[in-house]
Every structure is written in structure tokens, then in C-alpha cells.
Amino acid sequence: MTRVVLDASVLVACLFKDGNARRTLLDLSAEVLLLAPAELPEEARRQLSRVQARAGLDRATLEGILSLLLERIEVVSRAGYAPFEERAKELARAADAEADWPYVALALAEKAPIWTYDKDFRRVVGLKVLTTAEVQALEQGSRRDAG
Numbered sequence: 001m002t003r004v005v006l007d008a009s010v011l012v013a014c015l016f017k018d019g020n021a022r023r024t025l026l027d028l029s030a031e032v033l034l035l036a037p038a039e040l041p042e043e044a045r046r047q048l049s050r051v052q053a054r055a056g057l058d059r060a061t062l063e064g065i066l067s068l069l070l071e072r073i074e075v076v077s078r079a080g081y082a083p084f085e086e087r088a089k090e091l092a093r094a095a096d097a098e099a100d101w102p103y104v105a106l107a108l109a110e111k112a113p114i115w116t117y118d119k120d121f122r123r124v125v126g127l128k129v130l131t132t133a134e135v136q137a138l139e140q141g142s143r144r145d146a147g
Contacts, residue, residue: 011073017055092104
């Protein structure tokens, strides 16, 4: 099983439209496990008004989409990455991405890459960043391995 940390930028993009990212997230098999820090659901909910204004969707529809997406993600309690908090804060600060430390900490804890649209993560030393196409390739590789 491949573990991948999901950044809020991808989740929010999935709320805006039924595009490549949303289809990828929803179609992942059990061989690709999406993980997110405990902060992700609230971070996404804070974006609902902005998404609603720009995407023209009603609040109930957006909340339904968010709930469906969150079902596909394993949200990890802070205790799961707390031992990596200080190191993650140092790395995030050095990359001018201080607010992203929970994602960095979870990636360190899980030894996992991050699926993101946020360019800040590319400046974090030692962190592997994945695009949507690379997540799709992981999925295709795990399907071939399973077959």
C-alpha cells in the first residue's frame, strides 16, 4: 500500500469543479491511502464560502461534496505526527511555509510524499511532492501490481 499525504490545496480544488483531481481522489483504490493531518477538514470548511462565491454552487451541495471527499481520506490525529512537530516547523519555516507544518510533520511521520498544488512544499528540504498525474501513475502502478 502506498501512503500519500493530501494537502488542502488539492481538496479545495476538488470542491471547485468535477475535474481531474476530484476524479483521481474518488477513484483511488485501497492500494493508495490518502492521509491528512487533523487540521485538514476545518481548513477545507473555512474555504467553503470562497468556493461557493466563485463556483456558483449552493452551500448544501458543497458540504455534500466535501463530506464525500473526506470519506476517502484517513484523517490522522495530531498525536500521530506530534513527535515530528518541531522538525516540521523548522523545515516549513525555512521554506517560508510555516502554516503548512502539520502536512510536513505527517509526511515525515509516514515517510510519505505530499499531493499538493501549493508550490511552497517544493521548497521544503527532503520532501517529495506529487502532482495529480503522479498520483494517477501510482494508482495505475498499484492496479498493475494487483493484477
